[in-house]
Amino acid sequence: xxxxxxxxxxIYILLAPLIGGMLSGLDxxxxxxxxxxxxxxxxxxxxxxxxxxxxxxxxxxSIQVLFVTVYLIFTIFTGTLFFAGGDMLLVFFALSMSEVxxxxxxxxTNGPYxxxxxxxxxxxxxxxxxxxxLVAIGFYYANGSFMVDDLIRTQVPAIVQIxxxxxGFVFILIIKLRKSPFDLSTSHHMHQEMVKGLxxxxxxxxxxxxEIAEWYDVVLMLGxxxxxxxxxxxxSRIWAIISCAVxxxxxxxxxxxxxxxxxxxxxxxxxSVILVFAGTNLLILNVLK
Amino acid sequence: xxxPNVVNFLILFPFVLAALIFIQKEATPLRSxxxxxxxFTIMIAAVYVAVNVLMSGDTSQYMYLTETHIPDxxxxxxxxxxxxxxxxxSIKYKKIxxxxxxxxxxxxxxxxxxxxxxxxxxTHFRIDTFAAVMYLIVGIVGILICIYASGYMKDYHHxxxxxxxxxxxxxxxxxxxxxxxxxxxxxDNLGWIYFFWEITSVCSFLMxxxxxxxxxxxxSFRALWMNLLGGCGFAAGLMYCNIALGISNLSQVTDVNGTxxxxxxxxxxxxxxxxxxxxFPFSRWLLGAMVAPTPSSALLHSATMVKIGVYMLxxxxxxxxxxxxxxxxxxxxxxxxxxxxxxxxxxxxxKKVLAYSTISNLGLITACAGTGTTEGVWAAVMLVLFHAxxxxxxxxxxxxIENCMHSRDIEDMHGLIIKLPRLAFIMIIGICGMFMAPFxxxxxxxxxxxxxxxxxxxxxxxxxxxxxxxxxFYWAKWLGKICTVIHQSFELEDITPRSEMVSMLPLTTMIxxxxxxxxxMSAHMIQPILDEAFHTxxxxxxxxxxxxxxxxMVAMIFAIPIGSRFLSIGKNxxxxxxxxxxxxxxxxxxxIDSFGKERALYMSNWYMEDFFGEKKLLWPCIWISTVxxxxxxxxxxxxxx
Numbered sequence: 001x002x003x004x005x006x007x008x009x010x011i012y013i014l015l016a017p018l019i020g021g022m023l024s025g026l027d028x029x030x031x032x033x034x035x036x037x038x039x040x041x042x043x044x045x046x047x048x049x050x051x052x053x054x055x056x057x058x059x060x061x062s063i064q065v066l067f068v069t070v071y072l073i074f075t076i077f078t079g080t081l082f083f084a085g086g087d088m089l090l091v092f093f094a095l096s097m098s099e100v101x102x103x104x105x106x107x108x109t110n111g112p113y114x115x116x117x118x119x120x121x122x123x124x125x126x127x128x129x130x131x132x133x134l135v136a137i138g139f140y141y142a143n144g145s146f147m148v149d150d151l152i153r154t155q156v157p158a159i160v161q162i163x164x165x166x167x168g169f170v171f172i173l174i175i176k177l178r179k180s181p182f183d184l185s186t187s188h189h190m191h192q193e194m195v196k197g198l199x200x201x202x203x204x205x206x207x208x209x210x211e212i213a214e215w216y217d218v219v220l221m222l223g224x225x226x227x228x229x230x231x232x233x234x235x236s237r238i239w240a241i242i243s244c245a246v247x248x249x250x251x252x253x254x255x256x257x258x259x260x261x262x263x264x265x266x267x268x269x270x271x272s273v274i275l276v277f278a279g280t281n282l283l284i285l286n287v288l289k
Numbered sequence: 290x291x292x293p294n295v296v297n298f299l300i301l302f303p304f305v306l307a308a309l310i311f312i313q314k315e316a317t318p319l320r321s322x323x324x325x326x327x328x329f330t331i332m333i334a335a336v337y338v339a340v341n342v343l344m345s346g347d348t349s350q351y352m353y354l355t356e357t358h359i360p361d362x363x364x365x366x367x368x369x370x371x372x373x374x375x376x377x378x379s380i381k382y383k384k385i386x387x388x389x390x391x392x393x394x395x396x397x398x399x400x401x402x403x404x405x406x407x408x409x410x411x412t413h414f415r416i417d418t419f420a421a422v423m424y425l426i427v428g429i430v431g432i433l434i435c436i437y438a439s440g441y442m443k444d445y446h447h448x449x450x451x452x453x454x455x456x457x458x459x460x461x462x463x464x465x466x467x468x469x470x471x472x473x474x475x476x477d478n479l480g481w482i483y484f485f486w487e488i489t490s491v492c493s494f495l496m497x498x499x500x501x502x503x504x505x506x507x508x509s510f511r512a513l514w515m516n517l518l519g520g521c522g523f524a525a526g527l528m529y530c531n532i533a534l535g536i537s538n539l540s541q542v543t544d545v546n547g548t549x550x551x552x553x554x555x556x557x558x559x560x561x562x563x564x565x566x567x568x569f570p571f572s573r574w575l576l577g578a579m580v581a582p583t584p585s586s587a588l589l590h591s592a593t594m595v596k597i598g599v600y601m602l603x604x605x606x607x608x609x610x611x612x613x614x615x616x617x618x619x620x621x622x623x624x625x626x627x628x629x630x631x632x633x634x635x636x637x638x639x640k641k642v643l644a645y646s647t648i649s650n651l652g653l654i655t656a657c658a659g660t661g662t663t664e665g666v667w668a669a670v671m672l673v674l675f676h677a678x679x680x681x682x683x684x685x686x687x688x689x690i691e692n693c694m695h696s697r698d699i700e701d702m703h704g705l706i707i708k709l710p711r712l713a714f715i716m717i718i719g720i721c722g723m724f725m726a727p728f729x730x731x732x733x734x735x736x737x738x739x740x741x742x743x744x745x746x747x748x749x750x751x752x753x754x755x756x757x758x759x760x761x762f763y764w765a766k767w768l769g770k771i772c773t774v775i776h777q778s779f780e781l782e783d784i785t786p787r788s789e790m791v792s793m794l795p796l797t798t799m800i801x802x803x804x805x806x807x808x809x810m811s812a813h814m815i816q817p818i819l820d821e822a823f824h825t826x827x828x829x830x831x832x833x834x835x836x837x838x839x840x841x842m843v844a845m846i847f848a849i850p851i852g853s854r855f856l857s858i859g860k861n862x863x864x865x866x867x868x869x870x871x872x873x874x875x876x877x878x879x880x881i882d883s884f885g886k887e888r889a890l891y892m893s894n895w896y897m898e899d900f901f902g903e904k905k906l907l908w909p910c911i912w913i914s915t916v917x918x919x920x921x922x923x924x925x926x927x928x929x930x
Contacts, residue, residue, distance in 0.1 A: 056862075056863060057862040058862060058863045058864070058865040059863070059864060060774070060864070060865060060866070060867045060877070061774040061776075061864075062862075063772070064774075065853075065862070066849070066850060066853050067772075069849065069853065070846075070849050070850075073845065074845075077842070077845070086834070086835075086838060087834075087835050089735060089738065089739075090835055090838060090839070093726045093731060093735070094726050096726070096761060097725050097726035097727075097842075100725065100761075100765050100768070103765060103769060104765075104769060104772050106769075107768075107769030107770070107772050107773050108772045108773055108774050109774070109877075110704070110773045110774060110775050110776070110867055110877050110878075110892075111867025111868050111869065111877065112867075112869055112890055112892050113868060113869075113870070114867065114868075115769075115773075115892040116892065118769055119894065119895045122761075122762050122765050122766055122769075122895075123762065123895070125758070125761060125762070125765075126758040126759055126761060126762040127758070128758075129754070129757060129758035129761055130754040130755045130757070130758045131754075133753075133754040133757065134750075134754055137738070137742055137750060137754075140742060141742070195868065195870065200867075200868050201867045201868055204862075264900065267900075271755070279747075279751055282747050282750065282751070283747055286747045289745065
């Protein structure tokens with residue numbers, strides 16, 4: 001049992017950056033095709049990170065590196081906890097802690113663009129934090145456990161009981177993956193009003209660490225999407241993978257369709273969506289229980 | 290030593306100590322010695338009682354003292370004295386409404402006492418596990434605050450030369466307060482609880498008004514009338530119990546196996562508790578309380594005053610389950626938690642953020658207690674413990690920063706990690722203790738979430754998840770301000786006296802130790818409380834594998850910074866200026882604009898005042914919660930009569 005958990009954790013630690021990097025490359029290719037461009041090769045993110053790792057690192061101060069390292073380690077830790085079958089609530093608590101570390105790394109630089117990005121990132125966290133906690137609660141209502149290990153052994157997929165939570169979660173996924181219209185804290189492209197926001201003052205291997213952490217993060221997020229479909233039946237895993245693919249494609253599509261919104265719009269829209277879909281779903285579940 | 294003697298000592302000795310301090314007008318070393326020696330004596334005695342009670346295994350033996358003719362006379366005299374004091378000060382400052390509330394709260398109780406309608410013959414003291422836990426909080430955190438105060442007040446009068454130095458009076462009040470706290474926790478007789486309850490109300494009123502400025506006077510009277518209003522509620526409940534129900538003790542009210550319908554007094558006591566723990570609509574007194582010197586804020590917010598309210602609610606919790614009172618208390622608590630956390634985003638005064646955060650956390654405790662479930666009470670007691678330690682540490686740090694930098698505004702704490710590294714480090718631990726993953730408050734929030742889900746309180750779940758979003762925002766941005774590293778800025782002189790460090794270091798250590806110790810605390814302190822209140826035990830709220838993972842997280846948090854020192858991560862990197870989309874003018878706070886001029890650059894935190902500022906949110910919320918409280922009182926109390 002414990003050995004199997006360690007194996008699962010190791011698989012995640014080894015495979016997640018590969019999958020995450022590939023997804024990031026796919027995202028760029030699909031985006032390019034949507035815009036009528038050729039786009040980079042799928043493996044481009046790996047080349048990028050490789051290059052970043054070999055560049056000279058310039059830092060603004062010495063604790064910046066510390067925060068980024070803690071951010072990476074805790075992101076990996078969070079994902080490991082999830083894929084090894086840990087407690088969903090703890091996963092989300094650990095996740096927001098690792099995010100805070102990234103924000104602190106940006107704060108510590110005292111650069112105007114970094115700090116602006118950090119404030120916006122915090123606001124984004126405030127937007128999606130309710131939903132991440134609600135997702136864990138939703139699974140608990142549906143299947144009576146917070147442990148991922150128990151949740152994947154149900155007979156009926158969770159989506160049947162908590163579709164509202166699914167909609168809410170996909171919605172906040174756009175924020176979590178920093179996609180437009182909610183890419184307030186860091187833009188995909190330079191030359192915009194906030195330069196690169198959160199990561200403006202990171203360079204070289206530090207930036208590479210952040211990129212790698214984001215790959216781990218994508219895999220974790222898609223893993224949670226898959227959770228809505230997984231049951232004890234092995235065939236359900238195919239559905240889970242298909243759903244992940246669809247959700248990921250949807251995020252890329254939305255990214256290309258909408259321009260960035262103001263933070264107030266983001267806060268109001270996100271909280272309303274969470275309240276309407278997940279909140280209503282929760283009320284109904286409670287009545288039925 | 291027999292426990293009853295030590296308890297008597299704990300209640301009476303702080304008053305004696307207060308008198309000793311009061312007669313020493315000057316801030317002499319002798320006074321500091323008296324405070325430190327006396328304080329530590331009290332602390333040792335409190336810990337002695339608590340440990341004995343916790344280890345005894347049977348707390349029913351610590352219910353005693355049935356014969357109380359002489360102490361009762363003192364209680365009556367004390368009540369009359371308090372009433373006269375309030376009347377005198379109200380006339381002096383022309384705030385007549387306070388007299389009315391004081392008379393309404395005291396005269397009927399006096400009449401009942403003197404006309405012999407009081408039910409007698411029951412035990413007056415009860416030192417059970419919950420009392421022992423509160424002993425630990427008041428004895429350790431409260432005393433550390435008093436010791437901190439002895440050094441702080443000297444610096445305070447250095448900076449505030451316009452305020453008349455009455456620090457002997459202030460320090461004496463703090464000890465009176467602690468004595469009243471011990472009395473309140475130990476008492477089981479409702480009349481005595483009421484007496485100590487009123488002492489704390491009047492004490493806090495006197496402490497808030499310490500500086501005697503117009504603002505301080507106004508705020509102190511606001512605290513007074515709100516608490517006296519709660520006191521009236523308590524008095525009504527007390528009289529109803531004695532005259533209509535024929536019971537005199539709190540333990541009889543909260544007995545789950547009891548046959549008497551006690552919902553009316555329970556509602557009235559809960560109402561009193563709401564005022565004491567500054568829930569909406571009564572939050573404004575706690576916000577006003579920050580005009581007083583920092584030690585009183587720390588004392589009122591963390592260890593004593595507001596904790597009495599939630600102490601009462603947790604006591605009442607078993608009989609609130611499934612009643613309308615329970616539901617309303619839960620809703621008011623959840624609402625307070627959410628709204629106060631939004632309001633905390635919009636203020637930049639460090640103490641005010643702490644005040645809102647206190648209100649918010651107390652809301653969570655109130656909500657937990659209101660559910661009346663075992664898990665709810667588990668979470669509530671945990672929250673009380675963690676909150677007391679973290680919040681008192683944060684207040685003390687803010688006070689010291691104010692003494693060093695002459696400002697307590699969060700914006701001025703920009704780059705604190707460079708300016709005052711030692712205080713910044715303590716503060717970071719305190720803030721992390723309030724909201725971050727493996728630390729204490731989060732453990733209890735987690736348990737609270739589970740208890741709300743299990744008890745099916747959907748609205749509370751929603752309040753809690755949205756509230757924790759905004760809680761994260763206001764703490765993290767404060768943390769960010771502290772962690773900012775400014776180029777070419779220099780360390781300020783850290784004038785924190787050693788006596789203050791005597792208080793702050795133990796608290797910091799306690800935050801860290803409690804991260805590891807919470808499973809032990811659950812087994813030895815909280816399970817017995819549940820056993821006494823509900824006659825049942827619960828399985829571990831946060832169980833086996835999760836605890837191990839939390840331990841790993843705590844270990845990682847401390848191991849990574851230390852490890853990075855040894856591995857010299859980032860030491861070989863090239864240093865540069867932060868990017869300002871232009872030319873840096875020598876540091877990261879100035880840049881050369883397109884006209885070739887040098888301009889200053891500063892990034893402030895977000896406060897979003899136009900969005901959910903105090904002006905927009907405070908009064909509507911007060912009205913909403915007033916309606917909730919009125920509905921509770923009218924339906925439950927009116928319905929029963």
